[in-house]
Structure formats: C-alpha cells, structure tokens
Amino acid sequence: MPVFCAAYGCNNRRSVLTKSRGITFHKFPSDKGLRRQWEAALRREGFVASESSKLCSEHFKPGDFDRTGQIVRLRDGTTPSVFNLPCHPQRPVGTRNTNTSREAEESQPLDLSLRVPESEPQPNDDHSYALPDSPSHLKARLSEALARVQSLEREKENAIARERRAKKTVKSLLEDLREKNLINEELKERLDSHSDLQIDLFSKQDHEYTKDQREFVLTLHLHGPKAYSYLRDSLHLPLPHPHTLQRRLE
Known part of the structure; x- marks a missing residue:
C-alpha cells in the first residue's frame, strides 16, 4: 500500500x-x-x-x-x-x-478525482x-544533509581500511616471502598454522601478545631472520625489534 x-x-x-x-x-x-x-x-x-x-x-x-x-x-x-x-x-x-x-447538485456528474x-x-x-518556508529551515536541512554525507564518507573510509587490514594476514605474507625465497618450504609449512593472524594487531599499544602471536614471531625470527628483517624494515610491519624480542614476548 x-x-x-x-x-x-x-x-x-x-x-x-x-x-x-x-x-x-x-x-x-x-x-x-x-x-x-x-x-x-x-x-x-x-x-x-x-x-x-x-x-x-x-x-x-x-x-x-x-x-x-x-x-x-x-x-x-x-x-x-x-x-x-x-x-x-x-x-x-x-x-x-x-x-x-x-x-x-444531484444533476451534476460526479468528479471522482475530487x-x-x-x-x-x-x-x-x-x-x-x-523549498522550506524559511531560510532557517533550509539551512537546517542542508546541515543535516551535509552531516549525513560526511557520515557516509567516514563509513566508506572505514570499510576500505578494514578491507586493507584483512588482506594483511600471515597467509598472504608467507606466500610473498616464499616467492622471494626468504623462507623455505619447511618453514612455510611450520608457520601455516598461524596463517589467519592479523598483522596489524602487533601494532596496538599495550597489546598483550597471544600464544599464537608469540609462537609466530619467535619462530620466524629464529628460523628466518632475513624474512623477519624484510617484513620489519622493508615492509614496515609492526614486529618487535630483535633486541627487545624476548622481553616483549615474555
């Protein structure tokens, strides 16, 4: 209806x-x-x-x-x-x-449209x-429309950022490292169990590392130091500095 x-x-x-x-x-x-x-x-x-x-x-x-x-x-x-x-x-x-x-009146035809x-x-x-009946109402409606547009733009930017972060998983990084011959197949298989980890979580301040995150970082640094340096120094991923690695992950 x-x-x-x-x-x-x-x-x-x-x-x-x-x-x-x-x-x-x-x-x-x-x-x-x-x-x-x-x-x-x-x-x-x-x-x-x-x-x-x-x-x-x-x-x-x-x-x-x-x-x-x-x-x-x-x-x-x-x-x-x-x-x-x-x-x-x-x-x-x-x-x-x-x-x-x-x-x-009775003799006149009935106009159904009325x-x-x-x-x-x-x-x-x-x-x-x-248009609204006054400039103040028009201004209020324009302000409301502008606020809605800005809100939608922020939602769009957040969605793009979430999509970008979702691609930064350990799985995609391992494929990249394997193609660059920075890790061998054995190390890749060992780290595959952590393939769903979100890399951006390492950058959060006062973040307490989970067991999976600690195992991934320590294993990568121990068995693939070149790959670890490449991710940290070239791709600027938020991995701990090697000198503070053990202390941060305790």
Missing part, C-alpha cells in the same frame, strides 16, 4: 527517490494527547488521523530525530513544526439546503523542488 505524507500541500510518498533524499515516514503517535497535538499542528480542519496516516521527516526539526540506531526514530514527545501552510486552514465548502440547489481520502494526498512531481 502506498505511503503518503498527510501534511497539507506535501506530496511526498515513500519511494526510491524519497529514500535517496533521506526522507523518512513516521506514524502518528498512539498516545491520544500527543496524537491530537499532531493533528492540530497540521491545521487541516476536521482531519482525524487513521492507523495508516504518516508524516514525512520534512515536517520536523533536525533535533527531533534519534539517529543513533539503524532506524531513524523521533524522540519521545516530539511534535511536527515545519509546515508551509496557507494563511487560513482549509474549510469545507458550505452546502445549500434549498430544493433547487439540491436538485442542481474524492480522495484526506490521509492519502495524490503525488505532485513539482513537490520535489519545493
């Missing part, structure tokens, strides 16, 4: 386009008092929210949202306050009670270009 925003003059509906713009849709609160505040804020005379009625995020201030989780939620007690309303609430057209007027439920306004392609 399509989801439309119930605010007057707002034609946002849930779609790929609105999702890409960061627009979210929120149900009217179940608390009766708060629900009436939402209905009053819309300034639509006679409007009563149904279970399917929704308001989009463009009618709330940036501070009204809780974005700490995976789902964008409204903070408790929040009411909508951002609207582009006319000077006066929309009033229903008065009906005439005379016999002549009733007969005239009988649209209030809770589901029809979309309007022009709405995508509508």
